[in-house]
Amino acid sequence: MLLNYNPNHCFPSAEDLPDSDDTPVDNELQDLIPHVLKDILALIWSERMDWFFGVDMGIYYNPKQPTDVIVPDGFLSIGVPRIIDSDLRLSYVLWDEQVIPTMVLEVVSQTRRAEYTNKKEDYAKMGVLYYVIYNPLRKRKPRLEVYQLNNKEYELLPGEPVWLSQINLGIGRETGIYQGIEREWLYWYDQQGKRYLTPEEKAVEAQQQALEAKQQALEAKERAKLLEERLRSLGIDPNEL
Numbered sequence: 001m002l003l004n005y006n007p008n009h010c011f012p013s014a015e016d017l018p019d020s021d022d023t024p025v026d027n028e029l030q031d032l033i034p035h036v037l038k039d040i041l042a043l044i045w046s047e048r049m050d051w052f053f054g055v056d057m058g059i060y061y062n063p064k065q066p067t068d069v070i071v072p073d074g075f076l077s078i079g080v081p082r083i084i085d086s087d088l089r090l091s092y093v094l095w096d097e098q099v100i101p102t103m104v105l106e107v108v109s110q111t112r113r114a115e116y117t118n119k120k121e122d123y124a125k126m127g128v129l130y131y132v133i134y135n136p137l138r139k140r141k142p143r144l145e146v147y148q149l150n151n152k153e154y155e156l157l158p159g160e161p162v163w164l165s166q167i168n169l170g171i172g173r174e175t176g177i178y179q180g181i182e183r184e185w186l187y188w189y190d191q192q193g194k195r196y197l198t199p200e201e202k203a204v205e206a207q208q209q210a211l212e213a214k215q216q217a218l219e220a221k222e223r224a225k226l227l228e229e230r231l232r233s234l235g236i237d238p239n240e241l
Helices: 029-044 118-126 199-233
Strands: 051-055 074-078 103-107 130-134 144-150 153-156 162-164 169-178 181-189
Touching (some): 029 051, 029 074, 029 103, 029 169, 029 181, 029 199, 118 130, 118 153, 144 162, 144 169, 169 199
Parallel strands (some): 103 130
Antiparallel strands (some): 051 074, 074 103, 144 153, 162 169, 169 181
16 A cells, blocks of 8 residues: 655654664564564565565654654565665655555564554554464464454454465464474465475475485486396396397
């Protein structure tokens, strides 16, 4: 979604604003889980340069109050340059970017930060299409909830993985290994519900394929050697065939 701001107004740029609210995350998962999604996107969208995934980065959304900032654990914007310059982004300033994030992710920790109340309302007012809340501490209620904005209000989307049609990806949970840690992570999925691999998993898969190819080559060489020996035992020179 594009925004329209008067270019004649002198709003502060990203260089003039803090890159976060300086509030540290209180759970390592708030950093790792968004990075899983970002790493996979960097792999499956490696040829695309029209997207940006921010992790623990401030979003400045109110030009009337330029210091107003909200800092989600992760967010995805589509239709913006992936890289703006060699210094990369310091923060995400809506009146500079002109594109509202398509998806925002919040990872709930023991210290609640109004993920189900105030932040949800703020993202709806901002116009964020998809709001994703992952609460790994939940035991009875769903840990993953995905909302879509409809008539300025969020509606819970059913199923899992949840298909995000405007992103052309699904999002869901699965147990896997990331940075050597085995637990439940969030992943992207294709339209058939197949999970996209992380770069680590892709590397392991490529290594396994290389080993299998090497083993197949050795087996083929051994079969050829046995065949040659069999032919010679029958008085047939394989070189004359």
